[in-house]
Amino acid sequence: MIARNRRIGTVTGDAFKIEFEGRVIEAMPGESVAAALIANGHYNLRSAEDGSQRGVLCGIGVCWECRCIIDGRINTRACMVEVKPGMTIRRQRGLGY
Amino acid sequence: MTVHVAIVGAGPGGMSAAIEAQRRGARVTLIDEAAKPGGQIFRQSATGHELPLGLPGEQKRKKVLLSRFRALLDGIDYRPNCTAYALFEGPELHLSDQHESEVLKPDVVLLATGVCERAVPFPGWTLPGVVFAGGAQALVKSQGLKIGERVVLAGAGPLPIAVAAQLVQAGVQVVAVALLFPLHRMLFQPWALWAGRSIMKEGWQYLNTLRHNNVEVLSMMVPVRAEGSHHIESIQMIRHDGTGRPLAGTEKRIGCDVLALNYGFTANSELANMAGAQVEYSPGRGGWLPVTDVFCRTGVNGVLVAGDGAGLRGSWVAEAEGRIAGAVAACFHDAAKTGQLEQELEEEFGLRRRHETFQQAVQQSLQLPSGVWGWADDDTVVCRCECVPLRRIRQAVAQGHTTMNGIKRNTRSGMGWCGGRMCMQNVAAYAGAGRLHADLQPMTPRPLARPVSLTSLKNHRAP
Numbered sequence: 120m121i122a123r124n125r126r127i128g129t130v131t132g133d134a135f136k137i138e139f140e141g142r143v144i145e146a147m148p149g150e151s152v153a154a155a156l157i158a159n160g161h162y163n164l165r166s167a168e169d170g171s172q173r174g175v176l177c178g179i180g181v182c183w184e185c186r187c188i189i190d191g192r193i194n195t196r197a198c199m200v201e202v203k204p205g206m207t208i209r210r211q212r213g214l215g216y
Numbered sequence: 217m218t219v220h221v222a223i224v225g226a227g228p229g230g231m232s233a234a235i236e237a238q239r240r241g242a243r244v245t246l247i248d249e250a251a252k253p254g255g256q257i258f259r260q261s262a263t264g265h266e267l268p269l270g271l272p273g274e275q276k277r278k279k280v281l282l283s284r285f286r287a288l289l290d291g292i293d294y295r296p297n298c299t300a301y302a303l304f305e306g307p308e309l310h311l312s313d314q315h316e317s318e319v320l321k322p323d324v325v326l327l328a329t330g331v332c333e334r335a336v337p338f339p340g341w342t343l344p345g346v347v348f349a350g351g352a353q354a355l356v357k358s359q360g361l362k363i364g365e366r367v368v369l370a371g372a373g374p375l376p377i378a379v380a381a382q383l384v385q386a387g388v389q390v391v392a393v394a395l396l397f398p399l400h401r402m403l404f405q406p407w408a409l410w411a412g413r414s415i416m417k418e419g420w421q422y423l424n425t426l427r428h429n430n431v432e433v434l435s436m437m438v439p440v441r442a443e444g445s446h447h448i449e450s451i452q453m454i455r456h457d458g459t460g461r462p463l464a465g466t467e468k469r470i471g472c473d474v475l476a477l478n479y480g481f482t483a484n485s486e487l488a489n490m491a492g493a494q495v496e497y498s499p500g501r502g503g504w505l506p507v508t509d510v511f512c513r514t515g516v517n518g519v520l521v522a523g524d525g526a527g528l529r530g531s532w533v534a535e536a537e538g539r540i541a542g543a544v545a546a547c548f549h550d551a552a553k554t555g556q557l558e559q560e561l562e563e564e565f566g567l568r569r570r571h572e573t574f575q576q577a578v579q580q581s582l583q584l585p586s587g588v589w590g591w592a593d594d595d596t597v598v599c600r601c602e603c604v605p606l607r608r609i610r611q612a613v614a615q616g617h618t619t620m621n622g623i624k625r626n627t628r629s630g631m632g633w634c635g636g637r638m639c640m641q642n643v644a645a646y647a648g649a650g651r652l653h654a655d656l657q658p659m660t661p662r663p664l665a666r667p668v669s670l671t672s673l674k675n676h677r678a679p
Binding site: 125126127132147148149150151153154157158162163164167168169171172173174175176177178179180181182183184186194201 | 251332342352354355359361447473597601603633634638
């Protein structure tokens with residue numbers, strides 16, 4: 120899959136691969152998981168207990184709406200975690216377990 | 217005797233407090249949730265290349281303060297990626313990082329915890345792609361992310377216009393900005409909040425940027441329905457009657473993939489409240505605010521509050537007040553010295569006083585008229601963490617649960633991951649706008665003020 124380029128300015132460093140919901144996407148060094156996912160057009164990170172879809176809201180770690188499963192760890196905030204090569208990210212459904 | 221000061225928050229308030237306290241001989245521990253110092257307004261780039269967005273004056277202040285703070289790092293105990301999750305009388309401050317927890321018993325705890333953003337609920341506001349305006353700004357500025365292909369902003373106060381202009385500068389297509397009140401009313405408002413004092417000129421520059429880039433500025437329009445199945449695809453805007461009430465027949469649908477909202481702020485005041493500090497409700501200034509004296513002291517011995525967390529006044533005041541509070545903290549054992557600080561820090565006290573007028577104007581622009589509480593319908597989720605619809609809150613109120621604690625216990629509003637910071641002001645408003653007076657008490661803050669991992673609690677580090 121070709122990553123949609125939603126990044127601004129000169130990007131330093133080499134892109135690397137991560138996995139979101141089983142699909143391989145590109146991420147850039149230093150960016151957050153949330154930024155990497157949105158850069159690839161993925162806004163939907165979780166379905167809440169009532170079934171509604173949720174994504175990044177506050178972007179600064181306060182609201183916890185972007186919590187998802189990162190490398191098997193549930194309730195991990197996409198906006199607060201720096202993306203690393205080979206990371207596996209999955210949507211969290213309900214409580215996540 | 218050396219005073220030990222624990223500061224919570226590394227924004228402009230916390231950083232200046234650390235600099236001032238250390239300069240006066242105190243031992244300083246600085247706790248911050250983020251990986252890098254700066255807080256929200258002086259947030260540093262995550263990817264290593266700083267986008268030159270925003271006002272030149274603000275960028276310069278950021279550079280100066282951050283370099284002064286960096287020069288201090290060898291002399292203080294700086295703890296990034298660390299959460300203060302409880303504060304008790306003593307003061308006794310409970311900390312946790314991802315792996316370990318610890319209890320500090322310093323002489324003084326200085327809270328510089330700032331604010332978070334606020335939105336007014338409407339159907340569809342939980343859809344992915346609906347974000348806060350400051351959050352969008354953070355993603356663009358610090359992550360170098362083009363947040364969407366078609367972005368719409370909506371809100372009250374100065375932030376939506378500032379963010380819209382910065383997004384345009386960054387090359388993001390902003391389709392429209394919907395303002396609760398017309399521009400001319402806004403122009404008499406301070407941009408001090410995010411921008412400092414060269415306000416009018418900078419405000420005009422932002423507006424010109426929007427004009428030159430064909431961004432539609434919709435005055436007196438509000439979002440009433442976000443549409444889309446798994447992601448926002450369009451937003452229904454509508455004119456309101458001046459009190460926030462939608463006027464039928466004035467709907468306008470705008471296609472977008474991101475809607476960025478800001479209808480004010482919520483002060484992160486729960487630690488001060490937990491320690492026993494008196495709080496007053498003041499919606500335009502950030503909700504429940506700790507009551508402080510001119511020296512930033514709460515009624516609780518050894519607990520100080522500085523910056524926006526003590527009432528929304530922007531980064532200039534946060535910096536000045538941080539210095540005041542840092543000095544007061546360092547003089548903790550010497551009451552006579554504290555009394556002299558007003559002369560010693562004449563400039564800081566003066567700046568804070570001068571900004572009082574600005575503060576009142578901001579307060580006015582973020583004062584939400586009663587009609588905005590009619591945008592949500594019965595099924596609209598108000599507490600996003602616990603998926604509590606407006607219907608449940610109305611039922612609880614109808615059953616006689618009118619205190620914040622009563623509504624919380626009966627609906628689960630405010631019991632989720634965010635600790636109520638996203639919903640409690642809105643819950644208060646739905647419960648009865650008439651009761652939004654200074655005496656309205658928040659829900660009782662309990663530990664943990666922030667989610668903490670059980671692993672870190674298990675790995676308790678002895679002092």
